[in-house]
Amino acid sequence: MKKLQIKIPLILPEVTDEKDQCVDKLIEQLQGKNGLEEVHVADETDNGVPQLCIHYNHELISIDQIQKLAKRAGASIIDKYGHRLIEVEGIRHTRHARKIEEALNRLDGVLQSSVSASGMIGLEFETVKIDEAEIFKSLRKEGLNIITTEVEVERYIRETARDDEQMGQTEKKAHSHEDGENHDHSHGGIFGKNTELIFSIICGVLLGIGFGLSYIEAVPSWVSLSLYITAYFFGGYFTAKEAIQTVAKGGFEIDFLMLVAAIGAAILGEWAEGALLLFLFSMGHALEHYAMNKARKSIAALAELAPKTALLKRNGKTEEVGIEELSIGDIIVVKPNSKISADGVVVSGTSSVNQAPITGESVPVDKEPVDNPDKDWSEEKDIKDENRAFSGTINGNNTLEIKVIKVAKDSTLSRLVKLVNEAQTQKSPTQHLTDKFEKYFVPAVLVLVGLLNFAFLVIDETFSESFYRAMAVLVAASPCALAIATPSAVLSGVARAAKNGVLIKGGRPLEDLGVLTALAFDKTGTLTEGKPKLTEVVALSDVKVEELLKIAVAVENLSDHPLAKAVVRDGKERLKDADIPEAKDLEAVLGKGVKASLGSNKVFIGNLDLFESLDDKKPSKETEEKVRSLESNGNTTMLIRQNDDYIGIIALMDTPRKEAKNTLKKLKKLGIKRMIMLTGDNQKVADAVAKEIGLTDAWGSLLPEEKVEAIKKLKEQESKVAMIGDGVNDAPAMANSTVGIAMGAAGSDVALETADIALMADKLETLPFAIGLSRKAKSIIKQNLWVSLGIVALLIPATVFGFANIGIAVLIHEGSTLVVVFNALRLLGYKRN
Structure with missing residues (x-):
């Protein structure tokens, strides 16, 4: 097996010495990744810049992936290596593809090439030794026509538009290229492609x-x-x-x-x-x-999902423009039953949108406007699903106005097309x-x-x-x-998965997914909803539950803490249209709770620690036991005191997803032996969630680096382990697993880039489909x-x-x-x- 070695010049922010502990941390994060044999600081520097020497197996990992891993770990990479995806025409079959691959690998400066019979060429090369012009020249020597190096949606749109213009004509078509040459792309001979x-x-x-x-x-x-x-x-x-x-x-x-x-x-x-x-x-x-x-x-049908034009709203009028003309911040009008032209947020109108082309979801998703239409949403990481719109999805029966947050070449659909082509x-x-x-x-x-x-x-x-x-x-x-x-099975598998909203990045994850014996899940947002919900309201003494809730909502309404927002949201829902009194003079006690005035009463809401340090009016033993009992079941509790009387307890919990229990049952039927939850929450919370949804193990109180250690330990026990998370906080753990699976990747650029497999929708139930397809x-x-x-x-x-x-x-x-x-x-x- 051929092992390759590269030296990546890197700059770590605020690091002056290569012996700095940040460098050690970077090496540690890279070391366990599948395909990396050894990572160490090189003996020599590149013009004074420390170099990271990486020994890797090109069959398991690419230079592009290595550089992305290093960047995510905090390094700034000097552009020494080029990564290109080139689409060509003229590859006749799989054996021909292999001959071209061998010819490219013989070029000085080309570190690795991978050629698919489908016409996609993945190349990694040293920019100082060889440039694109030489690579193109070599490809033409092999009798290939270079279609493009921009494997994105706009190129497909231009092709389709050109094909539409030339429909019915039999003359040869030529495409213009960056290097100024034209290349004939006609097939076969007098009968065309057939x-x-x-x-x-x-x-x-x-x-x-x-x-x-x-x-x-x-x-x-x-x-x-x-x-x-x-x-x-x-x-x-x-x-x-x-x-x-x-x-x-x-x-x-x-x-x-x-x-x-x-x-x-x-x-x-x-x-x-x-x-x-x-x-x-x-x-x-x-x-x-x-x-x-x-x-x-x-x-190719993926790319055809994108509309060619958009209705741009400008100075109170709408005009039709090509999608490549759209800029961030533009407002586009989407008519009923038409395709959405760009990634954006809804700023006006409500409608149901069919997101199946991107996420594979079978049920249309209801969309509504964002609270602040004038805000710049392009840098916002956490956009709610009901506000977000994706290019290529299909609007329902009402008109929507959408504010563009990504230009065409950066849209989710464009990135999906590029990544699926790269997977080939x-x-x-x-x-x-x-x-x-x-x-x-x-x-x-x-x-x-x-x-x-x-x-x-x-x-x-x-x-x-x-x-x-x-x-x-x-x-x-x-x-x-x-x-x-x-290759024929991999191509078909990747295409089928993409149609169902699952992006599988090539043959290795497609094969590995089918032989997994253990799955490790992040808790928050993966197995659970990712937001706390009001689960228990316990009245003490003679106070009614409704009265207790009104007091809690009135006080928490003054706070912007996530738990307070959950109490207000769910409390109001339970109270329906009841009048909520107005509290004032909120005072927060860090990590313990809040104090406020409600009419002539003083109200205290918080954990047991708040009342421990408040005064000598301590809660009774029975009350304390009730609080600890709720906490042992995974709840976060708040004790409520009005003046000197303890009047009730409210409990919140990040509740499991509705589909989690059923999904885990399906995975068990598929033969997954161990399903482990890795979470930063305490062990009691982890055990409670695990018991409720049917996990085999729950490992709590883990820091991000401890999750990486947990994955390494699991790999020793089970050999093949997948890590499922959101692709952002879980990136190091994903990198060290056999297969990294990101959920909700359609809304996250990082998740799309980091995972081996990306579930485009934020739907856990897609996982059994992906594993079944892989099998x-x-x-x-x-x-x-x-x-x-x-x-x-x-x-x-x-x-x-x-x-x-x-x-x-x-x-x-x-x-x-x-x-x-x-x-x-x-x-x-x-x-x-």
């Missing part, structure tokens, strides 16, 4: 007619021969084209081998068999392209394994084929018979199905590997011993490739439980 398929059908028809006429004695044999030769042209056109391009670059591909086998068949006078080989091979390729395009289109370039562990297997397998097959050509020297047969057998083995042993087995993907990958390896294992001996000829070999070979691809496409139809 040329390969149509050529294959023509080949099959000619072969069928020729074969049929060969049985009619009145028809001269040259007629069938002419049809077979013509079939050779149509069936072999693309095969020959690919073979010549590959051989010209010193490569040796399946297309060349198939062409040799077909020519060999013609030399031996087996024209019909050669034509059949070319027909089946070209048809298999055409159908493979069709099937892979289906998965690619599912991903991230290889899974199984794909790395099959790539390594092929490196040794293909040369071994070529040696075997070479030896079989000389079999006539050992056994009683002619050279032509030995040559024919060798060609049949060549066809049988070609690992086409193996090459596409994993299905893992199962399909295994099936594909068994099919592809099994067919090769059966066909090689069958052709070596003459039980199968070239025709049968190519039929089974191409059939297995199609079985593998269409099996992978089943993931696109995966249903959530």
Whole structure:
């Protein structure tokens, strides 16, 4: 396994010495991340700037991820390494993608490249050694057209607009590029994108007619021969084209081998068999392209969610503008049943919005205006779901006015499109394994084929018979199905997940998610609502519950403490329209409670510590016991005293999400053995929540760095552990887990960037779907590997011993490739439980 080493020049704010404890903390946070082998301060500096030396496994982590981790840990990174996502046209299949990857990795300065057959290239390079122009030049040498390096929504919109303008025209389209060149992106030939398929059908028809006429004695044999030769042209056109391009670059591909086998068949006078080989091979390729395009289109469909224009409100009038013209702070008008054009907050109107395109939520979300429309909401981190709007979501029956908080290229939809496209370039562990297997397998097959050509020297047969057998083995042993087995499943799985509001960043998290045995959850906002609710109102002495609540609401109305706001909100709800008296002279006692005047009475609300230090009027033992009993069940309690009398207790709690208990039951059914809650709350609160929703473990009173230690401990016990949180406070713990899963990522840029898997909606119930999909993907990958390896294992001996000829070999070979691809496409139809 190839290990890479990079040195990142870094600047830690207010740190002058690389031996500072902040550097130690940074190293500690990075050290446990999956894929990082060793992290230490380098011996030499870069112009006086300390350098962090990182040894990493590129199969598990990218430089881009390392730099993001370092930045989140507090380091300012000097831009020494480039990370680019490039979309190209001209990659014919998975094996071609691998050849391009190998060519890029040979370039001086390219640290790592990952090329997907879908046309996405992920590149990491040293900016001082190589620039984009050289990389583009290399890609063009490989016969590729560079579409763009801006894999964002606006580019898709421009493409769609251009396609609309040119609808019905057949001339070649060209796209303008940053470097000033134009590149032809037309496909195939005279029949456009379907040329390969149509050529294959023509080949099959000619072969069928020729074969049929060969049985009619009145028809001269040259007629069938002419049809077979013509079939050779149509069936072999693309095969020959690919073979010549590959051989010209010193490569040796399946297309060349198939062409040799077909020519060999013609030399031996087996024209019909050669034509059949070319027909089946070209048809298999055409159908493979069709099937892979289906998965690619599912991903491209994400970008098509974005409207091209917006109705901009300016000086009391509305005008239609392109979404790329929108600026932060602009007000856009969204008409009923139309798409929302930008990320923003609702400033006028109420409506229900279908957020399924972004978050996967099946039920529309009610939207209402923010309290302060004039505020700059673009820097606000905590925007309520009822106020927030996402680009690409669909408005209901009423008109909305929305204030733009993100420009088009930074919108949630644009980032989602970019991250999903990036996911296509991230290889899974199984794909790395099959790539390594092929490196040794293909040369071994070529040696075997070479030896079989000389079999006539050992056994009683002619050279032509030995040559024919060798060609049949060549066809049988070609690992086409193996090459596409994993990428097709990963592509389909990522596309299906994205449609349901789950962003899976590549093959590794897709595979890892399915083999998890333990899940660690953050408590606040993940398993619980994230806001305290009034749970108990206990009246003491002769005071009625309603009267007690009025006193509590009146006093807490003067405070802006989160607990006070919860008392006021829930208290008013319980009191309905009852008149609330007015309190005054609020005085806060830090960490203990408040005092205030209510009419002629003095009211005290707080914890037991408040009354311990107040005066000698202490609560009774029974009252204290009642308070401690409520606290042992996870409640935060407030004792209320009016003058000298203790009149009641109110209790609040961050209550579990409604769906939490049912979701955990589903996860248990899926075979998750341990479900652990990690929280900063005290152990009593943790135990109470765990008992209520059915967790196996609850670990309380944890600091953020202790959560990281908890994850490391769990990994030792369970090997595969996921951390589920909001992606902000839980980022270090997520980085150290096998799979980091962020909830509510649609509203958080940090969550989108940090997690391996992002649940776009703030919905815990999406988790079983994601795990179920991963299990299905893992199962399909295994099936594909068994099919592809099994067919090769059966066909090689069958052709070596003459039980199968070239025709049968190519039929089974191409059939297995199609079985593998269409099996992978089943993931696109995966249903959530």
